[in-house]
Amino acid sequence: MRYGAGRPGWHVKAEHCRSLDARRLQRDGWLRPGASCVWGWRNGDGESTGSISLLAEADALRLSYTLNGEPTTRRVPILRSACHYGGARSWFACPTCGTRVAILYLRRAFACRKCSHVAYASQSEDDLGRAWRKQWKAEAKLDEHWRRPKGMHESTHAKLLAVILECEQRRDAALFDFAARHFPHLMPEGF
Numbered sequence: 001m002r003y004g005a006g007r008p009g010w011h012v013k014a015e016h017c018r019s020l021d022a023r024r025l026q027r028d029g030w031l032r033p034g035a036s037c038v039w040g041w042r043n044g045d046g047e048s049t050g051s052i053s054l055l056a057e058a059d060a061l062r063l064s065y066t067l068n069g070e071p072t073t074r075r076v077p078i079l080r081s082a083c084h085y086g087g088a089r090s091w092f093a094c095p096t097c098g099t100r101v102a103i104l105y106l107r108r109a110f111a112c113r114k115c116s117h118v119a120y121a122s123q124s125e126d127d128l129g130r131a132w133r134k135q136w137k138a139e140a141k142l143d144e145h146w147r148r149p150k151g152m153h154e155s156t157h158a159k160l161l162a163v164i165l166e167c168e169q170r171r172d173a174a175l176f177d178f179a180a181r182h183f184p185h186l187m188p189e190g191f
């Protein structure tokens with residue numbers, strides 16, 4: 001096991017950061033009925049990791065986004081609770097379990113932290129299985145210790161090595177997911 005093999009945490013962290021925070025959206029005025037905006041996410045390097053169109057209704061937020069190439073629209077209920085000092089505070093109702101929450105996370109769909117961890121778990125396992133199968137297929141074409149078999153072109157060998165490396169990196173990411181779920185207190189700050 002190449003535990004933590006040289007993978008900076010932010011790479012996976014950025015993916016996990018695709019979330020909507022009702023407090024922040026309310027503060028910026030985007031939960032007022034009729035308000036609409038495009039909300040973008042960025043990773044630690046400032047690169048875009050996705051965006052979403054928001055349209056606020058009286059009791060719901062309409063979301064339009066693309067997930068894995070599929071255009072998707074969702075309607076998330078907005079709950080409003082009175083504040084001690086006047087005004088109202090907005091919350092989301094988790095589309096999966098109905099719990100009142102401030103933050104929804106996007107993984108397979110928008111859901112509260114608890115429900116999206118269930119989605120992480122199955123997605124990480126899928127990723128892990130796919131990465132292993134792909135790696136075995138590549139390794140089967142090579143000699144022992146990933147050496148180039150006689151007669152194989154250098155460039156083919158290089159391509160297969162790149163496939164194996166990518167699979168290893170994907171497994172590292174899945175491992176990071178696992179650690180984040182089970183040992184959140186050990187994760188980088190802000191995770």
Ligand SMILES: [Zn+2]
Nearest residue numbers: 094097112115
């Ligand atoms: Zn939930």
